[in-house]
Amino acid sequence: MPSGHENAGYRRLFDGDGMTVGTGFPLTGTRESTPDVAAELELAALAESLGYDALWARDVPTYWPKFGDAGQTFDTWPWLSHVAAHTDEIALGTSSVVLTLRHPLHVAKSAATVDRLSGGRLVMGIASGDRDPEYPAFGVDRDERSRLFREAVETLRTVWREDYPELEGQWGTLEGDLDVVPSPVEESIPLLPTGHSRQTTEWIADHGDGWLFYHLPDRTLESYIGDWRADAGEKPFAIAVRVGLADDPTAEPEPLHLGYHAGAEWFREYFHRLDAIGLDHVIVSLEGDDRAGALEEFADEILADL
Template identity: 75%
Template sequence: MPSGRENAGYRRLFDREGLTVGAVFPLTGTNRSTPDPVAEVELAKRAEAVGFDALWTRDVPTFWPRFGDAGQTYDVWPWLSHVAAHTDDVALGTASVVLTLRHPIHVAKSAATVDRLSDGRLVLGVASGDRDPEYPAFGVDRDDRGAIFRERFDAVEACWREEFPELEGEWGVLAGDLDVVPKPTAGTIPLLPTGNSRQSREWIADRGDGWLFYHLPERTLESYLADWRELAGEKPFVIAVRLAFADDPAAEPEPLHLGYRAGVEWVRGYFRRLEEYGLDHVIVGFEGDDPERALTTFADEILDER
């Protein structure tokens, strides 16, 4: 059976010892309106050039001002295809596609297309969603999202792994007379459930190719990692962190939403500790007025010092 571990993006992130690091769009920090695509692509190329291992984009179908942001604004599939055309080797990730709000045949076809166009660089974070008004907008019962997530997860995998699949779910029926093409470069694409996705940890450990989680305090992270290793062995564990560099390099951390504002010295120590805990990958969302400087500072002071 095809394995997501053969995918080029997965290998870039997880086939070597130590911690790898990615950056998340919008790299310009514009998350309430439409970011400049030219500026975003230039920063993406800069991130790849200075040593980031992945570029991640979020799936936010609609803008809910009360939630606070519109994600990266552009739809994940055309956006990642555009980024793929302007980069060479960096992994491309979704953090994360909301399976409960997308038809699995569309997800399977779109993801496989991006995977093919990028020479296998796609890693697919998948989630059950967290914005309440989106469920009625898509005709989905919020209370059913756990079961819907599992059914669509299974359907996406079947569309990749099987020719003319036969399967049925709340989303529809494939009766064996239709195939979904193209197939991914490695026969499948790595799927990383995000957060709890309304599932048990046992299910995530068994079915996922890894686990993508949110920022956690360090002691909590150590506990999660210990539980994950017991359940999933060496399958990767990924977290996302918001980060802003303080002007003072010796500044102690101040809390941001899902992250920290701190001096570069503290940030360097923090990422060393993450690596010592056995974390596999960190998705960094940079805050600040000079995103190119933030990327360069992180590369010079953290990536090059590990």
């Protein structure tokens, strides 16, 4: 579908007629410690060469063992800058920047920097956060998440589009004598609220450039996309899915948290169903010890068929 946005990453994901597929860091699967940088970059280059459309980096400010996941460990912005320097055309995404825990002017500057360094490839998933201990750690009232999220979105849009803006929020005040530089390659960077981000669907449709959601069963996904189209028209809808490829290509699906373990034959049918439902992009999180092999097998068995 036509994206209506000039950002190169957004066009890579959403300007075609069919569903696109990306994958997310840590590509090595290391989620509770620091992943090997060389191995991550090697897999990122492999994903690009195999035809994946995006590489997504999560924003996890602190490690909470109870949650059991430190994301890709490295801070989102320097990490994506590093990845940008080692890739050429693949879209770079955040999934997702926790706006409530970051100063919006820092986010605006950091994101625009990555966008510039990558040639306009940055697409931003944005979120209100879901790890309770982080709010007191950053001095944020968790009950204010909804308002802070909306305020941050307004701030990002304004400072990217206006020179020397006048703007006020809980984060501070701009009185027209300061500019936030650099600016993005295009007028703005695409923003995709993640989950509900404590907002209504109508607000997300009005203020987002798309909607990034978690894995949903087929019927629920179809219902969500139908409601989204009614509110947002042709703005894109994306989800994340965990994928465990079984050794037996005919294996029937078994549930994983936010995904499935199944054979390649079932996954081919599954991703065709997602495409037919009207999904625009899917972030696959590949399971298994041989991550290069998983990237290649998924590309050969499923991407090539799409």
